[in-house]
Amino acid sequence: MSFPALQQYLSRLHDAPQADSTLWLDQQGRAHGRYFNSTLTSAFQPIRTPETGSIVGVQGFMRSYSRNDTGLSIWKLLDTGATDEQSVELDRLCRLLHAVNFYRQPEMADYDLYLSVHARLLAAVDSNHGMSFRRVLDVLGLPHKKIVLQLPLIQPDQAWLMNYVADNYRRNGFRLAVNAADARQGLDLLEQVQPDVIKVDVREITDEAATLDLLCVAGEKNVKLVFKRVESSQIYDKLRKLGAQAQQTILAQGYLWDQPKASFAQDASEPEAIATAGQES
Template sequence: MLSPSLPELVTRAREHPFLGAHISLGEGAHAHEAIARYGEMTIASAYEPIFDVGTHSFPQVLSASPESAEQFGDELGVQAITLIEGDAPHDPFAQTQDDRELVALDRLSRALHAFNFFGPHRTGLLFLRVHERLLKSVKYDHGLHFSSVLLEFGMNPSRVVIELPAAAVAHKTFLGYLTKSYQRYGFKVAGNLPNAGQIMAVSDMARLDFVKMDAGAALRDSVVKHLVAYAHRLKMPLIFSNVSDEAQFNALQLFDVHFVQGSVFDSHTFGR
């Protein structure tokens, strides 16, 4: 069953006690998408694709810079990025001191990204980052509120991947609790590795659906081959993030890498 269209989602949001006060259809540069207003800020959505490059065969070196996203394989999904306009700091999440304000801003942003993902009937998975402080501000039942919002609006939590920060992944007991809690409410969970060695610990306390590793760090430390092999043994999809240029992309292709994302695909990023 298809989720409601974007105009239908925004119309239904008017009846919601929190979202109705903030979310509306955009105009001008933000036409055909939902935006949110919170204080002096205007919040919009952008999306960075995560490609499954394992679906295509590649030469050892690309002969030209990426000109067509299709040549890189299928999209696993997209990473939501929060765009802030107006009288606000570049990263309002980091600047917000009050935990209640942080929770409200995070919940609003995630709902907005979900509207702009499900409303146009995008395919694949929606990856949503969770701020480290939010994880500590919410004491229990992580995922309950957001799952209830998605279900209320006819959106499927199983197509949403909650992406945990490296600081959370570094603490095995906390990681295990968070993963089980989010999965209990229907979400998939990804964890950002603080370092390559952490992949050996993530399966002890938590069965993550995805693990992510910074491509530059993995290449610099010459651990790509070992990471790919261990992730394959765990049957845990491994995503190399922050692939910044063609050289890094080509270097990853020397190994059995499947999932990549980063600014190397900038000419195709932030589609709405």
């Protein structure tokens, strides 16, 4: 799938002088950005159905530039020194960079693209935050319906704020994912926010009964449940057993299968090898 407006934009970036540009392309066509004199770029990590190895989505991560995709998280480097206004600017730059780097690769265009909304953005943005990103995508001719905006963990007293932001993004045509601290909060968020996706950190799965309930209720409501930070076959075996008990397909994301990197097109064509990785001890 090609995107003519995006290709025209990439051509302009390619011709722009790096020293005078906020965004530019390297020799491989990868987009980079500048913020606080740091060079930023995108890395992507797949969300998979481990039993088959198939990819159902991809999450974008902002990294400081490195040749081997092992740059540092830019939020950890800059967040404590940035004002709310600067955080909004950085968040918008991150999402633009991810969209450009993702959709410049035609083989990735069929996947959902998960883009994180930083916690500081929830309180700092005005009422038009969803519209601003929608306009950028429209100008570039990119499919907003394939983008899932991922809201951060919240405290119970911030529920109103998450609902406010979620409503704004929905009205602008985006799907929503929410991060849950554990399975019980996931059950609460299913009712409070009614998201399209819930993501749960596998390191917080201590209540198997609640996890089974979450799997079942999410399945009934046609909400995707993604277990993130899967880093060992032992954790994956636990998830697989829970999925079998709930008779639900497990979706997972983590270093057991994928390191975040600029492109994973070759991995996508080798589902058998990916599925096998989750079964090795």
